[in-house]
Amino acid sequence: MHGLTFASWASRIPTIQENLRLSASELGGVLFGLPVGFFISLPFAGWLIAKLQSKRVVVAASVSYGISLVGIGMMSSAFGLFVSLFAFGFFANLLNISINTQAVAVESLYKKKIMASFHGLWSLAGFAGAALGTWMINHSVSPLYHFGIICITFVIVNTACAFHLVSKDDAGGEKRPIFAMPDRTLLGLGFIAFCSMMVEGAMFDWSGLYFMQVIQVDPGLTGFGYATFMVAMAGMRFAADSFSNKVGLKKILQVSGARATTGLLVAVVFPQMMPSLAGFFLIGMGVSSVVPMVYSAAGRSRSVSSGTALTAVSSMGFVGLLIGPPIIGFIAEASDLRISFLTLSLMSVAVVILASRLPAPSNLDR
Incomplete structure (x- = not known):
């Protein structure tokens, strides 16, 4: 709803x-x-x-x-x-x-x-x-x-x-503080959310213009890139849980960042209709799993309550969602949209790097 x-x-x-x-x-x-x-x-x-x-x-x-x-x-x-x-x-x-x-x-x-x-x-x-x-x-x-x-x-x-909602948030009964400084793990998860949602926000606002100005498709086809991105993102989310249960959080975040990076590079290097659609599909697959996986890990934080941890991580992610589109616009104004999307790929690379620096899987996938 x-x-x-x-x-x-x-x-x-x-x-x-x-x-x-x-x-x-x-x-x-x-x-x-x-x-x-x-x-x-x-x-x-x-x-x-x-x-x-x-x-x-x-x-x-x-x-x-x-x-x-x-x-x-x-x-x-x-x-x-x-x-x-x-x-x-x-x-x-x-x-x-x-x-x-x-x-x-x-x-x-x-x-x-x-x-x-x-x-x-x-x-x-x-x-x-x-x-x-x-x-x-x-x-x-x-x-x-x-x-x-x-x-x-x-x-x-x-x-x-x-009547069917869970009454107690912390099922394990472990008492955790409401307020505390985010620990290293929460900060890492927050920065991953920031980078991924920056890409996501840019795709929401600029995918149509990318197909119009860079790919130069007919006006009736400008929405195809965004639709492809959204279909990939929605579909992959239903497969992400099974994948995560098998390989763990760090691996799925690294794979997700790599997919988004590859998709952005394909769209930039091959600015034609079909390669760009394939690139946007990979971008959708890449960003699809990051936020839900990061939220899940943050909610299991031992340093603060679930609600506080989710608030901290989602706040950092939302900043990325908000500043992504205008940053793309500023870069496009100074150069062009292809350079903007190339710059955006650095955020996906950052997801891979930050994921590799998270604590051992046993501390995240419990």
């Missing part, structure tokens, strides 16, 4: 821009409310989860997240939309961290890796949300009614699932 809700909002951005008569620069300023809300929630997320347990935070954040989506559809001014997006980002991140904490607890009960499959479901929900948004637009359904349907569905699903 998190992925469905977020994709539902994203699919209606053009409609909302048209309804409020916002210019491109005005829309850019308004959209900034979402990451601001995300960042403001970070100090609260780990503390709330440690104090209340993730189950309660999931239930409360789910309802608030759905209601904030309806608020977006109700706004008739740029300022109101900014405030609604602030709330949307705030509760989206509370739900993101708390539900990942739940996933860590479920993994502990299963005694094997299943985190990537959860993230794969998020990706599928994102596809569903985008498809539903397209259907709503084609049938002239207003954003308010669209978002209202999503909110009601969210509340129903939330109510049905609340």
Whole structure:
């Protein structure tokens, strides 16, 4: 439902821009409310989860997240939309961290890796949300009614699932501090998330332009690169858990970084349609497993509580997601997009190097 809700909002951005008569620069300023809300929630997320347990935070954040989506559809001014997006980002991140904490607890009960499959479901929900948004637009359904349907569905699903959530986050009963300086392992995981999500963010925003400006495909084909990337990312997440259970965290992170690096180099060296699609497929495979695997390892940290560890690592990752696209833009302005993507490959190389410096597998794959 998190992925469905977020994709539902994203699919209606053009409609909302048209309804409020916002210019491109005005829309850019308004959209900034979402990451601001995300960042403001970070100090609260780990503390709330440690104090209340993730189950309660999931239930409360789910309802608030759905209601904030309806608020977006109700706004008739740029300022109101900014405030609604602030709330949307705030509760989206509370739900993101708390539900990942739940996933860590479920993994502990299963005694094997299943985190990537959860993230794969998020990706599928994102596809569903985008498809539903397209259907709503084609049938002239207003954003308010669209978002209202999503909110009601969210509340129903939330109510049905609340009784089945894990009550205690730390199944082992080990007492861990709420606040502490991140240890070397958490910092390493955070930097890996930063590098991988920087690549991911750049692909989200620049893949279409890469196919338009570098590959120079017909306008109707510019979305093929992004679609190929997303299909590879979603599909690989369902295979990542089995792979990780066999080879361990360090190996899967190293392989993932190598795949993303290879994909970026293929797209840069062979700027034609088919080689670039193959490259984007490899990039999607490469970034697919990194975040769920890193979140899973962070949630098992012995130095701080699960919620606090996930907050720290996801915060570093989100910084990479935010700064990746503008950095690519600055480099492209100074040179071109091929040089930008070549520079981006250094982030994937960094994933391989940082993964090799993580502690022994026995400390990460327990």
